[in-house]
Structures are given as C-alpha cells and as structure tokens.
Amino acid sequence: MLYPISRTLRAGCALVALGLPGVAFAADPPEPAAIGLAPTEPETASQLDEVVVTARRAAASINGVSIEPLRLPQNTRVLDAGLIEDLGATRLDDLIDLSGSLSRQNSFGGLWDNYAIRGFSGDVNGGPDLLINRFNSNRGFNAQRDVATIDLFQVLKGPAGALSGKGEPGGSINIVTKAPLDAAHASVSAEAGSYDHRRAVIDFGGPLSEAWATRLIVVRQEDGSFRDSVTTDRLLVAPSLAYHPADGLSLLYQAEYSLVHAPLDRGVVAVERIAGSGVLDGTVLPPERYLGEPGRDDTRLESFQHQGSFVARLSDGIALEGGVAWRKGTLFGAASEPTALIGDVVRRRRLLRDNAFDDLSGRLELSARGEALGLGHQARIGVDAYDYTLDSRGDRFVGNALIPFGLNIYNPVYGQPLPTLAPQSNTTERQRGTAIYAQDLMTLGDHWSLLLGIRRDTIHQMVRNNLRNTEVEQEPSVTSPRAALTYKVNDAWSAYVSWGRSFRFNQGVDVNSAAFAPERGRVWEGGVKYALFDGALNGTVSAFDIEKENVLASDPANAGYSAAIGRARSRGVEADVNLRLSRQLDLTGVYALVDTEVLKDRGSGAQAIPAGTELSNIPRQSGSLFAQWRSSEAESGFYSLGAGVTYVGEREGTPAGTATVNSGSGARSATFRLPDYVIARASAGYQFTPRLSGRIEVDNLFDEHYLASSYSELWITPGSPRTVRIGLKADF
Numbered sequence: 029m030l031y032p033i034s035r036t037l038r039a040g041c042a043l044v045a046l047g048l049p050g051v052a053f054a055a056d057p058p059e060p061a062a063i064g065l066a067p068t069e070p071e072t073a074s075q076l077d078e079v080v081v082t083a084r085r086a087a088a089s090i091n092g093v094s095i096e097p098l099r100l101p102q103n104t105r106v107l108d109a110g111l112i113e114d115l116g117a118t119r120l121d122d123l124i125d126l127s128g129s130l131s132r133q134n135s136f137g138g139l140w141d142n143y144a145i146r147g148f149s150g151d152v153n154g155g156p157d158l159l160i161n162r163f164n165s166n167r168g169f170n171a172q173r174d175v176a177t178i179d180l181f182q183v184l185k186g187p188a189g190a191l192s193g194k195g196e197p198g199g200s201i202n203i204v205t206k207a208p209l210d211a212a213h214a215s216v217s218a219e220a221g222s223y224d225h226r227r228a229v230i231d232f233g234g235p236l237s238e239a240w241a242t243r244l245i246v247v248r249q250e251d252g253s254f255r256d257s258v259t260t261d262r263l264l265v266a267p268s269l270a271y272h273p274a275d276g277l278s279l280l281y282q283a284e285y286s287l288v289h290a291p292l293d294r295g296v297v298a299v300e301r302i303a304g305s306g307v308l309d310g311t312v313l314p315p316e317r318y319l320g321e322p323g324r325d326d327t328r329l330e331s332f333q334h335q336g337s338f339v340a341r342l343s344d345g346i347a348l349e350g351g352v353a354w355r356k357g358t359l360f361g362a363a364s365e366p367t368a369l370i371g372d373v374v375r376r377r378r379l380l381r382d383n384a385f386d387d388l389s390g391r392l393e394l395s396a397r398g399e400a401l402g403l404g405h406q407a408r409i410g411v412d413a414y415d416y417t418l419d420s421r422g423d424r425f426v427g428n429a430l431i432p433f434g435l436n437i438y439n440p441v442y443g444q445p446l447p448t449l450a451p452q453s454n455t456t457e458r459q460r461g462t463a464i465y466a467q468d469l470m471t472l473g474d475h476w477s478l479l480l481g482i483r484r485d486t487i488h489q490m491v492r493n494n495l496r497n498t499e500v501e502q503e504p505s506v507t508s509p510r511a512a513l514t515y516k517v518n519d520a521w522s523a524y525v526s527w528g529r530s531f532r533f534n535q536g537v538d539v540n541s542a543a544f545a546p547e548r549g550r551v552w553e554g555g556v557k558y559a560l561f562d563g564a565l566n567g568t569v570s571a572f573d574i575e576k577e578n579v580l581a582s583d584p585a586n587a588g589y590s591a592a593i594g595r596a597r598s599r600g601v602e603a604d605v606n607l608r609l610s611r612q613l614d615l616t617g618v619y620a621l622v623d624t625e626v627l628k629d630r631g632s633g634a635q636a637i638p639a640g641t642e643l644s645n646i647p648r649q650s651g652s653l654f655a656q657w658r659s660s661e662a663e664s665g666f667y668s669l670g671a672g673v674t675y676v677g678e679r680e681g682t683p684a685g686t687a688t689v690n691s692g693s694g695a696r697s698a699t700f701r702l703p704d705y706v707i708a709r710a711s712a713g714y715q716f717t718p719r720l721s722g723r724i725e726v727d728n729l730f731d732e733h734y735l736a737s738s739y740s741e742l743w744i745t746p747g748s749p750r751t752v753r754i755g756l757k758a759d760f
Contacts, residue, residue: 093406093469098557099477101512101524103185103570105604109206111616112175114656114670116711116725116753118219118227118249120173120181125652125674127183128618129198129602133645134739137292137363139327141172146185146198146572147598147624147646148549148579157532159202161282161335163353167416167459167535168385170357171288171329173203176229176247177266180204185602186512186526186553186572197530197549197574198598207280208233208241208270214760221725221753224252224259232760233268241270254315254749257322257442260290276341284333291325292363293318294743297374297437298681298700300689308687308700310735315746319374319435320364322442327361327381350392350410359383364433366742367426370690373434374742375427378447382421389414404471416459418535423449454494457535461487477514479526482507487533491543500543506531520560526553534580534592544592549576567605574598575627591683593637594628598646612660617653622646641685645702645737647677663718670711676734677704687741700741705734707747719760725753 093100105128117123120141124130133142133149141158142149158166158173175181185199212234219227226249233243247264268282296317298308337351360382368375393410425447427433433447467481486505492498510528517523528551534544555570577595600622607615624643654672679702681687687700708729715721731750738744 093479095406095469095471095477097566098516098519098522098559099471099514101477101479101514101526103553103555103568103602103604105183105185105618107181109179112178112181114668114711115654115672116670116723117175120175120178122175123181125672126616126618126654127181128604129185129600129620129622129650130183131622131646131650131676131679132737132745134737134743135172135745137294137327137365137743138745139172139288139290139292139329139359140170143201144198144643144646145183145196145201146574146600146602146620147622147643148196148198148574148576148596149645157196157200159200160333160353161205161337161351162202162391163335163351163389164387164414165203165333165355167387167414168331168355168357168418169329169359169383170331171262171286174247174249174262174264174286176231176245176264177205177284178203179206185570186528186551196532197528197551197576198572205266205268205282206231206243206245207268207282208235208243210235210241215757216760217755217757219753219755222751223254224250225751225753226250227755239272241272243268254751255293255746256316256318258291258293258318260288262286262288277338278340279338280336282335282337284331286329286331286333288329290327290329291320292327292361292365293320293325294363294365294739295319295745297366297369298687298741298744299369299437300698306689306696306698308681308689308698308741310681310700310702310738310741310744310746311733313437315733315749317437317440319366319376319437319440321446324446325361325363327359327363329357329359331355331357345398346394346396348392348394350390352388352390354389355385355387357385368688368690369437369742370432370434372436372438373432374437375432375434377424377426378433378449379422379424379452380449383419385416385418387414387416402472405468407466407468409466411462411464413462414459416461418455418457420453420455420457421451422453424452425449451495455537456492456494458490459487459533459535461485461533475516477516479510479512481510481528483509485531485533487546489533489535489543491537493537500537502543504533504546506546506548520558522557524555524557527551530576534578534590538590538592544580544590545578547576547578547580549574564608565605567603569601569603571601572599591637593626596624596626596643598622598624598643612658613655615653615655617651619649619651621649623648637684642680644680644683647679647704649675649677651675664715666715668711668713670709670713672709673706674708675704675706678702681738681744682740698741700738702735702738702744705732705747707732707734719758721757723755723757725755727751727753 107123107126115122124132124143129146131144133144135142157164182202183199214232217229228248230246235241245266250261252259265285271279296310296313298310299312300307301309301312333355335351335353340348342348362380364376364378366374367377391410391412393408396407398405431447463483463485465483470478484507488503490499490501508529508531512524512526514522514524530549532547534547537543551572551574553570553572555568557568559566575595575597579593579596580590600620602620604618624646626637626639626641629637629639652674656668656670658668660666681700681702687698688695689698709727710729711723711725713721713723728748728750734747736745736747
C-alpha cells in the first residue's frame, strides 16, 4: 500500500539533492513564516482577492505563489473568514453563490456538496476536485462541509493541474483550514432558528510554549427541515497542533472527525401541470412533500481526516515543503428512492448502501524564490502520490407492476411493508497514483508575468466485481501543461491570457462493469483585471472556452450509474467586483454567462446523450450581490446590516435532455427544465459588549418557491423556504 508513495518520496529527495543548477537566487527573499502560527488579526472583506499571504497560507494555497492580484495570470476568487462570518454561512453551500461560475449539482440526496465550475462538475457523484490545504478531499464519501474550520475559500478558475493534481479545466476549489494562532483565544457561539435548527461552536487555543501552539474547534448541530419527516444531526471535532522548533522549520498537524446522521432524501418529482403538454414542472408538488419512508430512511456518514505538513527553509529563498494526508470513512444506510412515475403513483426502489474508503496521499515540494537571467522566479518542483481503496456493497429491490412499492404523490400513505432486498453490487476499487510536476512564475520588471507549469500523472486502477468474480484494470499516463501571461498596464489595469490541458481520472465502472477512460480537457481564457480608486474598486472580467472528452453524466437508462459523453463544450464570460465605498460599506458581486453543449455523443441507443444537449443544472446566466454596512468600529454599541440577492437562470433538468411521462397506458417523451429564480437575504448584528455580539439572519427573505438542483425529473431538490436564525457569540 505504501509502495507508490515511498517511490515518489524517494524521487522527491533526488530532486531536492539536484536543486536548480545554474540559477543564483537573491540573498534576501521573503523568509517563510511558521506554518500554523497565523496572525491573530483576521483579514477584512475588502481583501477578497489578496494573494500575498503568510508562508503557511502560501504552502496550503492552491496558487503556490505570492504576487499582487493584478499580476496573477488567472481569475481567482477568494472568500476569507471575515466575509464568511459576515455572510452568516454555516455550510460550504452558503458560499457558492458568491464564488462565480459555480452551480449546484446532484447532492446525493442532500448528503454532500456537489458543484460544477464553468459548466463541468467532474465526478457525477463526488463532484469537482475539492482540496483541503491542497490535499485531495473528494475521493470517497464526504458529508456537507462545515465552514467553522475554513480560513480561506479559494476558487481558482481555469487549469490548475500543475500543483493541485488532476482536475477540472474549469477550475479547482481549495480550502485553507484554520490553524493555531500566536495568541490565546477562545470563543463560544450558539444559534437557533426555523425548523428546529440548533447549532453550537467552540473555538479555542493558543501557544503552549514558544515552540508549540494548539487549537480545537468543535461543532454540534441538529436540524429539522421544511421537508416532512427529515431531521439531521452532525458532530465535527477538529484539533490542530503547530510546532516551530527553530527558525526556518515549522510543522503542523490537523485532524477532523465528522459524524452525520441524515436521510438520503431524493426530493420531489416533476409532473405535467397541463395534462398532455409534454412539459414537466418540478414545482407542482409542495416543497415539503417527502417520497421516502419516514423514520426508516437513515444514512450514517463517518469520516476521519489527518494531515501533517512541514515547511523547512534550506537557505535564503529555497524551502522544502511537504506533507501526508490520511482519510478514511464509511457510508451506511437504507433509502427508498423514486424510479418511475406511473400516473399519480411513484414506484420506488429500496436500497441498502454499505461503503468504506481509505485514502493515503503525500506530497514533497521544493520551492525557490529569487532572480536569474534578469527574471524574477517563484519556482516549485515536486512529487505526489496516493493510494485509495473503496469497498462498495449495495442490496436493493426495484418496484415493478406486481410489487410497485409505490406512493401516491398527492396523498402519500407511509409505513407499508419493506420489500426483501437482493445483492445488486459488491465491488472493490483500488487506485494508486504518482505524479511529478513543476511550475515557475517569472516576472520581468513591473509589467510582465509568465506562468509555466507541467505535470505527469500515472494512475493504476483495479476494479473487482466480487459478485461476478471479475476484474478490470487500466494504467493511463498523461502529461498536462499550462501557460499564462499577464501584462500590467499600470497600477489600475492588467490583461492576461491563459491556456492549459487537464486530466481527470474517472473512478468506478459503468453498468456493464467496464472502466471509464480518463477525462481530457483543454481551456483558453483571457481577461482584464482592474484596481481603481486606490484599490477601492477591484475585480476581474474574463472569457473562457473549454472542451472535454469522456465527461461522465448520470446514465439516463440506468439510475445510479454513470455514462460517458463523447465530447462537451463550455464557453462564457464572467465578472466579479469588490467595492469599498467607505470604511463602513463594502460590496461584492459576481456574474456569469455560461453556454454548454454536448458536441459528440459517445454512441447511440437507450443510454445516448445526443449532441446539442445542454449539460444539466448549468444556468446560462447567474449572479449574486452582497453588501455589508457597519456603523463604527467601537468595541460596544457597534451594529451592522447586510443584504444580498442571487439570481440563477433556467437550467436543463435531465442529463439526456429528455424526460418521460407515463400515464399507465404507455410512456412518451417530455421536457423538464429547472425554472429561474431570485432569492434575497438580510442580516443584522449588534456588539453588546467588547466580548458579546449577536446576529439575526434571514434567508430567502421573500419565501420564493424554487428548485435548487436535480438529478433527473424524478430526483429534484427543492430550495429552502424563508428561514430565520438568531445567534450569540462570546469571545474570551
């Protein structure tokens, strides 16, 4: 199991020994700070696009560079802890609307986060490449992420494969987690709200000595729901320990334990509002209508995550960074899920899932900063590897004409006898991957920046079908280059162009137990960055064109399986803006215009996804705006007001572009699209004393009935109605 990582780490040591011959670096570059010992003063919301960060953040950052935003040849959206608190966010999902070009996808019955970036969502179940401190975190099964541990939420648009590994050409998401601070601190917050929402967070820590510091974050949350008979609870425990034994050497250990109980809730189904129209509407049923079995559909998600990382300054301008991450977890539970709508009765399947994963990864990286041949350099060269195993077992019963295991969607009667399950699937998948990569950000004077990167991945996959006693294997190797150029016109404007290729390994097998070929992609991007009025107004306007082949989508003929599209395209324009009107008023917003299309279907037949089909759940237009006003900076008597609005356009609701209506006498084709919507939010906060503050949050202020996402016309996630939350926070 450790062989691929050991082999890669040995290669990394050889790279360090070789160094960068023939290059002389400046004597006094910035020295790496201690990882984990972050400044105690948080960044403000006006610093959303700040890229110059502490060395700990730089090591964990998806960029891997420190340069002013105008000279970074990429569109990067960064939400810091201060803005996250201003938003009143508690889940990763609360940050998506302000990230730009991100759209919600199938959330696996509400169990985890799943988003598309610039039209492409990556794994149809696991979602895009979510990185935690640059370590992959979406292999396996992961509950919806809590924001209590997030220091920075980074969305890097465009190719990022050189440092972050195989990924989406549309972009990658990286979370930099909170680490021990250099001063003692403690806070306790409690929150209650609509639908029996209760939440408590404890965050405390500080230095144990000159060399040691620690931190512990604990979250406990219980929720009812606007959905009938749906309740969830979660526990998150996140300890961390930083060690700074000597100047130039820092070590950090971070762990997370997560336990979530929740039903796998597939939401509502779409029906014809006008009989015979062939147009399905997902808003006909009330959003609270539950189509499972109350009290008998429960899933348990448990996961452990350990990360150990270090930064060692070898000499002026040269540092060695690395780390190891180990993740393991389980998903166990039963669910009753719609499979067909016959008249007013939905047939269901009963499925028991029993999955376990184990994911070990490591990274070793040499970084160098300085000057050579008249150019400034920020170079990184490294190796990484992972060893991942997934055991999946599923037992199921699918409703039929004799035993429909059905439910009337207008007058549901729950509690019917549960059907007997039979083995459906039992597989063991193992992946072992190794990679070598290099990146260099070169600067010439005050105007030009050139970013070059390249990565070589080799992955071995074995999938064993334990029911059929068969195995399939593959071992693709792929090289992914990238290049980007920026010209800074002056202190107010810059322009950039970026190109890259991407590689994404498709885990799992199709309905016939055949392995998927890897996804391959290419992207062109160009844009303009601005920083006007002494930086008070800043942002980016960019255009992109992406093509991918072997894209996975949900199989329209076999629910629960994936199918590969031959080739798909996404192109569009996006813009973001950050504005500080005064010391009291900040505004941030995003807008995206995205056009997606299947260019070439992988084949024909019942599973076909025809050319010309839009990619599902991708709005053509979307945007969001948020404003925060503060009365003063006094220690008490200070209050704040926040308001925001989000628009999401109409979207294709099915992977194949067609849906089915079945009245009982026969099936016929139909269309199903998710309608556009506008939702608003508002908040208010008050500082009672220097150590005690309170907030009230109102989401979906005007109680809009909307659909957040869908997997098909039978699995639709309705958006939450108006909710109110009231919270208190005490700092010690």
